[in-house]
Amino acid sequence: MPWWFWILLWAVLLVGTAAAAVGGGFWLVRKALRVVRDAGGVLTRLPGPSVMDSAAQGDGDGASAPGSAVFADPDEMRREYERGKAERRTARIARRVARRAQRGQAQSLRDLGLI
Structure with a gap:
């Protein structure tokens, strides 16, 4: 080449x-x-700072503001977590019992608190 x-x-x-x-x-x-x-x-559809500030202070149902766990007592945060976990569990069981009762299905004895 x-x-x-x-x-x-x-x-x-x-x-x-x-x-x-x-x-x-x-x-x-x-x-x-x-x-x-x-x-x-x-970004233009995001809520303004006043809405974000009021949401950060909690909505009045006892929930703490986001980020407050950083400076909180670890034992207190553990108790709050366990309490919320128990509340969610009982609410889930109540929904399951109501749903099964509505459908005419057999109930779990554990859900009814008999065991």
Whole structure:
């Protein structure tokens, strides 16, 4: 093969690589702009700071503000977790008993507290 073929081959390869890099760059920029545009639409629909501040202070049902567990007593947080866990469990059992009673299904003796 003549020497000029290798120069031509490398020139074509370099131009092709540059074209692919430029095309990929344009594609990436367009995707990034689309993400920013979509994120802007989402950010405008977020509630304002007054709504967020009132939600952070709890909704009055005894729930603590988010992040308050960082500085709280670990034993107190454990008791709160166990109490919430027990409440969720009893609520789940009550829903199961009501659902089975509505459907006419047999009840579990453990759910009824007989065992």
